[in-house]
Amino acid sequence: MYRILYAEDNFENYKLVEFVLNKNGFDVKSAVDGLDVIDKVENYKPHLIIMDIDLPNLMGYEVTSWLKSKEAYKNIPVIALTADYSGNYEIISKMSGCIAYYSKPVDPVSFGREIKKFIEAHQENPDTQPLSEQMSKSLENKARQVHDLNKQLKEYENKFSGILSKLSDVIIITDRDFNITYYNSSAIEKEVFRKRYISGMNFFELFSCVDMNAEEIKKRLEENEKLANIDIELESLRGTSSFFLGNFDLTDDNEILISLREVSGDVQNFNTMDQVDKMAGLGVITSGIIHEINNPLTAIKTYLEVLKMKISDETLKDVVEKIDSGFQSIEKLSNSLLGFAKPSREKTYPININNIVKEVMSFSEYEIRRGNVNINFDMQDDIPVFNGIKSQMEQVVLNLLINANHAVSEIENPEITIETYEDDGYIVFEVADNGQGIKEKVQNRIFEPFFTTKSKDKSTGLGLTMVKQIVERHNGILDFTSDDKGTNFIIKFPRE
Structure with missing residues (x-):
């Protein structure tokens, strides 16, 4: 059974070619990039290598040049398989040592037969001019350095994301127009944010600043000014609001870093205390007013009693009774207001x-x-x-x-x-x-x-x-x- 090493970074493309080759009796092994080909070629010892040209870390033609510069691998036939239809890639591929050039997708009927023919009839191509071994080695070293740097960068990125996810503050990163490109897990924990956020939404479609608008913030950031403790409100679909203190900072990558610390509880406590102060003040005012009203009311009540005893005319008596009734309503209202100002002593x-x-x-x-x-x-x-x-x-x-x-x-x-x-x-x-x-x-x-x-x-x-x-x-x-x-x-x- 012939062994095929297929370098392809797209999993779906790989599976399609693997299926075609398996049907024709080949054993197929995958390599995800150029460095992976270099690492696997020694142990797998393929009879033929299918090389995607546009690969991560090392391009396909660079890997082919490296293979052709090695005594142990220079006789392994390499064919190029790519989705790029430009003539340049075909020329470069053949100059690097590829014996054939195919465009994706492959013909499922003829491709397997042609691969078998390449393996059985392969001879060294005298026209290939592979790069020197020293240059190939340099390419390999640089590719491995890039690979290691990418790996470290990924580790730092994961570490950075882990740190941000553990912060209780909401962290949001936007572009210069405040379109959200990143948010941490603390943002997702806010039910209001989770239910209202749509991918790519603008920050100010969700949040509103109490004291300034988006243009004012943008202008001050462009003047290299960091904005701290900006009052931010996030209104839910039910009309209730969450309140935050927001910090805005322009990063070196021309992005805007926004951190939000929720202070809804503090705002609620402040409103409660403010209401308590109002109520206390209202009680003092009401008590004073009622005290001033009750003095003349007491005198009026006394004069009414005297009038009731002195008046004999029935018509006047009727008028006095109506005045007395109105007076009692005023007195009742006065007592009610006094009861509002301080706990009532009336029994239930x-x-x-x-x-x-x-x-x-x-x-x-x-x-x-x-x-x-x-x-x-x-x-x-x-x-x-x-x-x-x-x-x-x-x-x-x-x-x-x-x-x-x-x-x-x-x-x-x-x-x-x-x-x-x-x-x-x-x-x-x-x-x-x-x-x-x-x-x-x-x-x-x-x-x-x-x-x-x-x-x-x-x-x-x-x-x-x-x-x-x-x-x-x-x-x-x-x-x-x-x-x-x-x-x-x-x-x-x-x-x-």
């Missing part, structure tokens, strides 16, 4: 949420129905009670109903639906409107003190903040849903 009692709704409607129905708002009631008749403070529950219901009225103030056929029911041990109170909904980008801020999407004459930005605090004091759960068809606030209190 069993609360029927349906009764709270009815009482709120009795003194604020005009305000809630303002703008011809249609109100739908869907309240469970035998709803159980829960423990709570009555005045604070009235404040919750009133705020949600007024918010709903504002939400539907600019639409046709405005509607508010009030629903109460029992669900899995909770008393549920819902207020739904058919307004335009809360924009997704601000939904996570609606409970912040002083935050409002309404005009300043309609809102102070405290209503939902008060609702949230009161619900939490009652061990309740506050949630909401919102889209372009309306908003629905859901509050759950544990039943008694």
